[in-house]
């Protein structure tokens with residue numbers, strides 16, 4: 001196991017998980033982690049798979065609460081309980097369109113994973129300040145960093161950079177992961193401009209396997225389709241996602 005700090009409150013953990021790799025399908029899938037140090041946090045926490053190499057997988061995590069703060073204190077030799085791989089994957093990046101990848105905050109983890117598979121792509125990563133970034137802003141290589149305070153890369157959210165990149169491509173396609181306000185903004189831009197888009201949703205969830213129902217997300221209403229029951233109206237991010245096409249789901 002390796003556990004290194006990448007940037008402010010941002011860590012990367014790499015560990016052996018051959019059984020998970022055997023079942024792994026691709027970028028977008030996640031694992032669910034139980035830290036077994038005390039009885040204080042009995043619930044699993046979902047983390048996107050950021051990389052797969054040999055028999056190891058990597059995650060990139062932000063220290064926001066009890067479990068991620070415990071993870072940051074771990075050393076080689078310590079153990080965690082990992083369930084996975086869970087969820088679906090991004091699809092269709094090899095269809096010849098110009099892929100534009102957008103990651104906000106820790107939403108960068110699955111986007112970095114996808115970036116390795118998409119040969120020619122543009123990646124836009126947003127954070128609040130330069131302290132939260134660990135990549136270099138390199139537009140000539142298709143890597144665009146944005147910061148709310150302009151301390152590195154382009155000042156502002158990822159949205160203006162996404163818009164200008166979309167306008168510069170002939171046949172764009174968007175893949176995005178990040179906090180809900182960012183996904184909502186990407187979704188409304190994509191739908192208005194009819195750009196094929198897949199969104200990986202990071203909702204709060206406890207089990208990761210469809211039992212707790214904590215990660216329900218509303219399906220978009222469609223003319224002529226009458227949805228009555230709970231299961232007709234909602235998808236679960238853990239088992240139906242986390243990747244959805246922009247037309248499929250509605251954020252509250």
Ligand SMILES: Cc1cc2nc3c(=O)[nH]c(=O)nc-3n(C[C@H](O)[C@H](O)[C@H](O)COP(=O)(O)OP(=O)(O)OC[C@H]3O[C@@H](n4cnc5c(N)ncnc54)[C@H](O)[C@@H]3O)c2cc1C
Nearest residue numbers: 046047048060061062064065066067068106109202203204
């Ligand atoms: C499919 C999926 C993939 C994810 N991948 C990653 C990843 O690669 N790296 C990463 O750092 N995190 C990821 N997350 C989010 C991560 O699971 C949560 O941040 C987790 O709850 C942190 O656990 P904690 O005990 O440290 O903090 P908690 O005590 O659980 O939470 C601390 C604070 O963050 C808020 N919070 C927690 N989770 C969320 C959320 N999903 N949305 C909004 N607010 C939240 C809580 O309300 C609380 O205020 C992912 C979530 C999903 C659903």
